[in-house]
Amino acid sequence: MAKNQEKTLRVGLAGLGTVGAGTFKILQANADLITRRTGVRIVVTAVNARNKGKDRGIDLSSVEWVDNPIDLASHPDVDVVVEAMGGENDPALSLVKTALQNGKSVVTANKALLAHHGVDLSRLSEKHNAPLMFEAAVAGGIPIIKMIREGLAANNISGLYGIMNGTCNYILTTMERTGESFSDVLEEAQKLGYAEADPTLDVGGGDSGHKLVLLGALAFGCQPDYQNLSVEGIDRLSAEDILIAGEFGSRIKLIGQTVKLEDGRILQMVSPCLVPRTSPLAHVDGVLNGILSQGDFVGLSFVEGRGAGEGPTASAIVSDLMDLANGVNGPVFGIPADQLQSSPSASRDDWTGEFYMRLVVQDRPGVIAEIAPILRDHQISIESLIQRGRSADQPVTIVIITHQTTGKNIRLACQEIADLPSVLDDPLTLPILKI
Ligand SMILES: NC(=O)c1ccc[n+]([C@@H]2O[C@H](COP(=O)([O-])OP(=O)(O)OC[C@H]3O[C@@H](n4cnc5c(N)ncnc54)[C@H](OP(=O)(O)O)[C@@H]3O)[C@@H](O)[C@H]2O)c1
Structure with a gap:
């Protein structure tokens, strides 16, 4: 001063x-x-x-x-x-x-x-x-850093789940509303200035990943660790996925989640997920961001707002300047740098829950009979299965909702399923968030 x-x-x-x-x-x-x-x-x-x-x-x-x-x-x-x-x-x-x-x-x-x-x-x-x-x-105008570092400081945080990229959320919301394809909506978003000319960092999930590791560092007192992050973007999603997710009472959102597992490892994962309509995250629309946190005493807290743009982002910068003017001076990630732990990290393999699995297959008898034993061998049981698109010589879409399993079981099963001659595209798998 x-x-x-x-x-x-x-x-x-x-x-x-x-x-x-x-x-x-x-x-x-x-x-x-x-x-x-x-x-x-x-x-x-x-x-x-x-x-x-x-x-x-x-x-x-x-x-x-x-x-x-x-x-x-x-x-x-x-x-x-x-x-x-x-x-x-x-x-x-x-x-x-x-x-x-x-x-x-x-x-x-x-x-x-x-x-x-x-x-x-x-x-x-x-x-x-x-x-x-x-x-x-992180999340532009939403005071999420202050919320974790100060407002929730008395809590052990067990997980943070966020929609932190307005471009992706705009694309997914528009695909749902119009039924248009990912590439058509991306092109419109670029024309409207909602998406960059090079959208890779946004739609590939990297931008959400940058933000997620910062929130994880604050929440868990660990070093921001971008290398140990599982990232998937939204570019493989189809309007049909969004429609079918709706039939299961869910919406598809790009979710960044960082969770402390029972064994103490930290999972950092960015992935499109099915989010049940009962979750506040399911109702974050358009370019908005929303973050849900779970603390041991406070329970669930949810914040929503504008995550980018001139006004919201500058508002956050000026709030930091005002804190400096007020003499606020603490460690960057809430605890001294040499106490930030380099926590053992978990990967998508360790995520446990139900999955949405979409397969594009040849329309001929016996295909499901080929897939079922692979699922069984990897301890994956089926909660429901639907098939779409029956017309001569056209591929059909099969969507399977699994019971609870691990990301590893899903990955191994999908590797085998992808090798079946009747399976025409790499399987798409989406975790189903239950929060
Ligand atoms: N835009 C958002 O909504 C938003 C939200 C949250 C965080 N952020 C972050 O805020 C930062 C700035 O984003 P922005 O959207 O304001 O970007 P921007 O509109 O592209 O502005 C970047 C500014 O930096 C200047 N600049 C770039 N490279 C430079 C260099 N090598 N030397 C000197 N000046 C240089 C540019 O100069 P010229 O104007 O002369 O080209 C421009 O004024 C980024 O880290 C971004 O991730 C942005």
Whole structure:
């Protein structure tokens, strides 16, 4: 904090895109409110982006433009660096490291950076007594970091289950509403600006995975561990899957779940799941995000809101800045970095529950008789089975709902089923969430 007569927190803003420009706008529009609530004036003093000449709809005449974002980390008029550039490597990584080394606080929206470098950065933060805050990195405007780190701090968390990617949720909701295919809806989402030109990180589940490992670190006191994450995206889902899931009283959602198993291992898994309509997660629609947590004393808690976009994400950044203005300074993941455990990890093989299994097969007698013994050999019993699409020479879809089994049994059975000549496509299997 600047030691002048008026209490001021001086911000160096790296990145002036959706998040950076949004942050600038809130700090201007709600300046009086923010000062009333914190007793501190929070002002942007220096900025950087790639293109100096670009019109960003904000008046930058009173702030200094620096040509290299790293310069913000040693700028004499900057107390806190807001990193809103993105990317898990440089320049974001060097900027955050250098700022922390120089004792400057950092606020970032960059989940990829923290998912990959969280442990090193939390060590640096502690060593130099420089807070590193990241409320905006997970679920945008939903204060989920605060909720886990502070509101639920008295509880042992046993599991977190979240819809944390608005693009995927928009695609799935639209496929359900219109009956259109995944690729058609993705194309429309790209035209509307809801999906990136390269959608891989979103629809492949990687973006949800980045967020999930950060929540897992906070909930379980373990190192954010992106390497030990089971990830599947939504690109193999068909409108028919969504329709059939509906007939079983469920909706299909891309769920990131991190769960502490009875043997202490941590399961981190991103996968499309069937979610029963009785679950609040089933009713998170469109671009919204929702997260359900289970604590030993508090029970289930559910939060829902806008997980991305200028306003929600910038709102989270400014709330971190206000915490800094109020003197909040704790370990990045809730406990000191050297106490973060490197917990043995579980994989999708260890997930236990019922599964939805979709098979595309030749329409001829005896196919089910070939599949049934494979399921039996892997301790998978069938709760229900339906068959769709009977017309001459056309493949048929068989959907099996299993009784409780493990991901490993499902994987091994599907490897054998996929080798049957009558099976025309790799089986699709979706866990059925019962929460
Ligand atoms: N958008 C969201 O809803 C959202 C939600 C949560 C978290 N986030 C995270 O917030 C971060 C920023 O996202 P965004 O949507 O605001 O991205 P964006 O709109 O693409 O903005 C990125 C900004 O960083 C600048 N930049 C990029 N690379 C740079 C470099 N090498 N050197 C200097 N400046 C560079 C760009 O400069 P120019 O403008 O000159 O090109 C731009 O101003 C990311 O980590 C993202 O994951 C975003």
